[in-house]
Amino acid sequence: MRWLPVLVWLLPAVVGLGLWSLPQGSTWQLRLAKLASLVQLILAIALLGVTATGEVLVHAFGNWPAPFGIVFAADRLSGLFVLLQALLLSVTVWVLRPTQHGEKTVARALPLLFLLSVGLNGAFLTGDLFNLFVAFEVALLASYLLIQVPGTDRSLRAAFPNVAINLLASILFFLGVALLYGQHGTVNLAHLTLSIASAPPSHLTVVACSLLAVAFGIKAGLVPLMFWLPATYPTFSGPVAALFAGMMTKLGVFALLRTVPLLMPQTPIPALLVGIGVASSLLGVLAALSEYELRRLLGFHIVSQVGYMVLGLGLMTTGAVAAAIFYLTHHIIVKATLFFVADELERRSGTRDLRSMLADRSRRGGLAAIFLLAAFSLAGLPPLSGFFAKVALFRATLDVGAWWTLAALAVASFFTLASMLKVWRLAFESYQESSDRASARFALGPVWVLVGISLLVATAAGPVYEFAEATAAQLLDAQSYGAAVLSETPGLSLPEVPGS
Numbered sequence: 001m002r003w004l005p006v007l008v009w010l011l012p013a014v015v016g017l018g019l020w021s022l023p024q025g026s027t028w029q030l031r032l033a034k035l036a037s038l039v040q041l042i043l044a045i046a047l048l049g050v051t052a053t054g055e056v057l058v059h060a061f062g063n064w065p066a067p068f069g070i071v072f073a074a075d076r077l078s079g080l081f082v083l084l085q086a087l088l089l090s091v092t093v094w095v096l097r098p099t100q101h102g103e104k105t106v107a108r109a110l111p112l113l114f115l116l117s118v119g120l121n122g123a124f125l126t127g128d129l130f131n132l133f134v135a136f137e138v139a140l141l142a143s144y145l146l147i148q149v150p151g152t153d154r155s156l157r158a159a160f161p162n163v164a165i166n167l168l169a170s171i172l173f174f175l176g177v178a179l180l181y182g183q184h185g186t187v188n189l190a191h192l193t194l195s196i197a198s199a200p201p202s203h204l205t206v207v208a209c210s211l212l213a214v215a216f217g218i219k220a221g222l223v224p225l226m227f228w229l230p231a232t233y234p235t236f237s238g239p240v241a242a243l244f245a246g247m248m249t250k251l252g253v254f255a256l257l258r259t260v261p262l263l264m265p266q267t268p269i270p271a272l273l274v275g276i277g278v279a280s281s282l283l284g285v286l287a288a289l290s291e292y293e294l295r296r297l298l299g300f301h302i303v304s305q306v307g308y309m310v311l312g313l314g315l316m317t318t319g320a321v322a323a324a325i326f327y328l329t330h331h332i333i334v335k336a337t338l339f340f341v342a343d344e345l346e347r348r349s350g351t352r353d354l355r356s357m358l359a360d361r362s363r364r365g366g367l368a369a370i371f372l373l374a375a376f377s378l379a380g381l382p383p384l385s386g387f388f389a390k391v392a393l394f395r396a397t398l399d400v401g402a403w404w405t406l407a408a409l410a411v412a413s414f415f416t417l418a419s420m421l422k423v424w425r426l427a428f429e430s431y432q433e434s435s436d437r438a439s440a441r442f443a444l445g446p447v448w449v450l451v452g453i454s455l456l457v458a459t460a461a462g463p464v465y466e467f468a469e470a471t472a473a474q475l476l477d478a479q480s481y482g483a484a485v486l487s488e489t490p491g492l493s494l495p496e497v498p499g500s
Helices: 004-021 027-051 076-095 103-125 129-147 153-184 189-198 203-220 228-235 238-263 269-289 294-315 318-349 354-359 365-379 385-399 403-427 437-459 461-476 478-485
Strands: 057-060 071-074
Touching: 004 027, 004 057, 004 071, 004 076, 004 103, 027 057, 027 071, 027 076, 027 103, 071 076, 071 103, 071 478, 076 103, 076 238, 076 318, 076 437, 076 461, 103 129, 103 238, 129 153, 129 238, 153 189, 153 203, 153 228, 189 238, 189 478, 203 238, 203 269, 203 294, 228 238, 228 294, 238 269, 238 294, 238 318, 238 461, 238 478, 269 294, 269 403, 294 318, 294 385, 294 403, 318 354, 318 365, 318 385, 318 437, 318 461, 354 403, 365 385, 365 403, 365 437, 385 403, 385 437, 385 461, 437 461, 461 478
Parallel strands: none
Antiparallel strands: 057 071
């Protein structure tokens, strides 16, 4: 079982190289991508099945024991993110169609999607900060290249701010890692937790952790450095944008979930995350209300909803972190669904402007049903998954007496519903079933899988929340995580962490 994380990481690397070696436009290229995405999904399900029991799968590369060598450490959080990434990758590959999105677009995008998967899975599985940095850069390299796949003037213009802001974040990330290494002599997360907990309070350590938090906040698209993010999504090929909407900003959220409980619990950073989360939730949705380009509107929604997640993390209680994980799970599925809808809607209407869609309405019955389920779930209406996710987050804020936070979340939720109703009014208010029903079913079939999973999350909200609660407890238990990762080093154990 210790090889399972390595297989999950290596498979997309091998497949990506294989796809590059095949002739562009070859039918075998698309067949290999579809098959590999399903195999990766099966491996991800197996990984989550093992880690859901509470076991931390640790693989030391080259048999070097932690903290002296490179390790993969897969826990519940890693298993969840790997599964969600594999799910979205599989749906994206099956939705990409040469006849609809162009043969060149599909041929260029497929190898890069698997390269992106290498970076994402590496980040989710690594047990040290430097390799987290490397994984981030691999994922970013793939994202820069995917922006250029459409080859339009807009994609070229969007590349510069995307590269510039992420380069800034990467510099801050690297500086933070370097400062921590200079202070504590290690970049292994478990060993850093040991060292920080046992050392006297250090302002330099707080500065280093702050640099990491800022870098991850930028990559997550948090206020104030978030305006690059909504401008990026319209430049991707439609299905690729759905994968990015689901996972790329969540890479920053994952990094915060991984590092804040381990390295920063005694710093002011968690309290700052609460304020930044509230600001992001409100400003993001207000910006979305003023937008009429569908993908930009949905991009600003991502800013708003990432605010919910980091707010829950910042409260640093088991209930709040569990609510953030529940909300994150729901959001990844629903947000990707909405971007798939946006791609299909733009293609059928021939425009990206919602106001033009009113005058140039296409027949979109099945698409409207998918949109309603996903949009109402995003707004938190019962009995959909978003309702249970928001109830859990609202309850967590009440448990700590954060009334102003609760009020801000309620206002943001109201505006989210208002913006979704705006999209419905302009694009779906009056529709007819498509006359080409077979084609429509084929096009939307993989997206209906996501809708079904979202409904399953709502139906099984109790067990899903219990898993999220167990994941949160594991995240906040720094001692157990450290003991699992460092168990191969005789005599090296994790002391009691203050406040744990």
